[in-house]
Amino acid sequence: MTTLNRRDLGLLVLRVGTGAVLAAHGSQKLFGWFGGGGLEGTAKGMESMGFHPPRQSAMAAGIAEAGGGLLLALGLATPAAGAAVTGNMAGAVSVHAPAGFFAQSGGFEYPAFLGFTAAAIGVMGPGRYSLDHVTRHRFDGPWILAAAFAASAIAAAAVLGKRVKGQIGADVDPMDTEKDQGVDTLED
Template sequence: MSTLNRRDLGLLVLRVGTGVVLAAHGTQKLFGWFGGGGVEGTAQAMEAMGFHPARESAIAAGLGETGGGVLLALGLATPAAGAAAAGAMAGAVAVHAPAGFFAQSGGYEYPAFLGFTAAALGIAGAGRNSLDHLTGHVLDRPWVVATAFLGSAVAAAAVVGRRAQHRAEVARDLAARDTEWTEGEPPA
């Protein structure tokens, strides 16, 4: 087996494995499959995690994971797929970051790994064993890579920044209520 064939086979295995894992997590969020909460359950979880608007955040996360995962597995529009999945994982990293790095303590290790893997595939391309190759790479051009990753980075920064802002506002409100309580008035 030549080096090129091994590389293409390796990209296929990595794409399919990563894509299936991402799509499975996304379908939990969108459809409630595999023990997930569906859109409503995910929206409630998003609300508790500080994402607003919660329902739209749930749908966006589910679409980023499901759509990005399916497209990665197929090797179609690989830059956009990798960027979408990486952006969705950036939100998950923000949620898990306070628990540290390692997954066994609730940390961000797992979503970071999925995000970096999806990003690497989006940048490297799908290889010859892909729909991108069969379509002449019409959706896998350098400008698509740049546009997809720039758009995903801007969107992820906006979502994570909005979450941080909302959490800070909630913390200020709680602190104000605690101050009122300690001064003898019950919180509103």
């Protein structure tokens, strides 16, 4: 190859940057790396935010971020990775929505941006400089795109529905307890 394709190079930069940020946040949740709460701290935070069962919710969020981020960075199974991250960020948006839009007030700006970015990468594809390209797109075909985003939407709706149902009548403000539990938030 004598020339670089600007579109593919741009996708590589976007994938690696977004994937690295997500993988770091997921590592905080799963392993306590980079000052995170680890699985136990994240589970406590998940419980305080209304996600049940808390340990499984913490594990799912950590895997979606760390695993989805790593796969996005590599450009492998890109639609599934984008869908997993998008669904996970829908949960994060639900936690931050009561604080409004902007991140400086605890709002949903940052998780929404990550979710939309992951969705765009998942739909657009990883570009030529990716493992999906190397594997001749065995893991990112059109049916995988449709199935992954449908499954992610269904799972996110179920989790958020369960969370909302559990909070009806509860007098808990998740924005007050989130930092108290030592949980990594996407603004940290």
